[in-house]
Amino acid sequence: MMRFSYSAIWADTVNMLKSHGSLIGAVAGVFLLLPTLLTGYFLPQPTPSEADPFGPMFEHFANNWPWLLIGNLFNMVGAIAIYLLLLRGREQTVGRAIAAALPILPFYLLMSILTNLAIGLGLGLFILPGIYLLGRLFPASPVLVTQQPRNPLAAIRDSWALTRGRGWAVAGLVAIVFVVGMLVSFVITAILGSVLLLAGGREGIGGMLVLILSSALTAALYAVLTVLVAAIYRALRGGPESTVDLSKGI
Structure with a gap:
């Protein structure tokens, strides 16, 4: 069985971030940062109460789901474009990746619904x-994103085959990066946010700057996780140039 090395996958993640940083940053700025910032400004999440911790969140989603869905669709286009930039070769440009991402979006959305339902259950x-x-x-x-023709069920099946014997390892790596990223974001927001609020006031420019900072950190973490999943995919395939036979048993 192929060796699944956390250090090698993280090194590949860092290498892709360095070599494609400007392209990823351009996509993330429009499709990850901007929707997060606008949602946070116009549709701020309610503060849960001790008596009903989930009620306000459900009400918030019920009242604003069309706009939240649009924000998620923008995020998906950004993720697809990043995958195309990383996995389709160096001839890809930001414009071409975004244009190619749009026809993939319906299949990606259906696949996301199916996988999220399974994970949620x-x-x-x-x-x-x-x-x-x-x-x-x-x-x-x-x-x-890389398969032809697009088929959400086939993508799920092939993902299941690729991760055979590696499910816990993949989940562990993603969890480590996510938790570390959240902790770093929390520390940066706590330190710089306090300074910004003291300088600009909670209801003034300070509050807006904190929202921008928080949105930027969220978008950055989303982008890093997307690149990480691309690196995991490459590792499971045996490297950028190799393939895995998915026709064998699961």
Whole structure:
């Protein structure tokens, strides 16, 4: 069985971020940062109460789901474009990647709904099944983007085959990067946010600058996770130039 090295995958992630940083940054700025910033400004999330911690969130989603969906669709176009930039060769440009991402979006959306439903059901069953399914289904995104013809069910099947014997390893790596990223974002927001609020006031420019900072950090983490999943996909395939036979048993 192919060796699944966290250090090698992270090194590939860093290398892709360095070599494609300007392209990824351009896509992330429009499709990750801007929707997050606008949603945070016009549709701020309510503060949960101790008596009903989930009620305000459900109400917020029920009242604003069309705009939240549009924001998520922008995020998906950004993720698809990043995968295309990383996995389709150096001839890709930002404009070409965005144009190519749009016809993929409907298939990507359907695949995301199916995988999120499966992971959500798994998380409801004592959490661990959901974490395992997350590890098995995460590579479905780059699989769908690179496959021809587009088929959400085939992408899920191929992701399941690629991660055979590696589900917990994939989930563990994604969880580590996510948790570390969230901690870094929290520390930066706490330190710089406090300075900005003291300088500009919570209701003035300070509050707006904190929102921009928080949105930028969220978009950056989303972009890093997207590149990480691309690196995981490449590792599971055996490297950028090799392929994996997905016709064998799961």
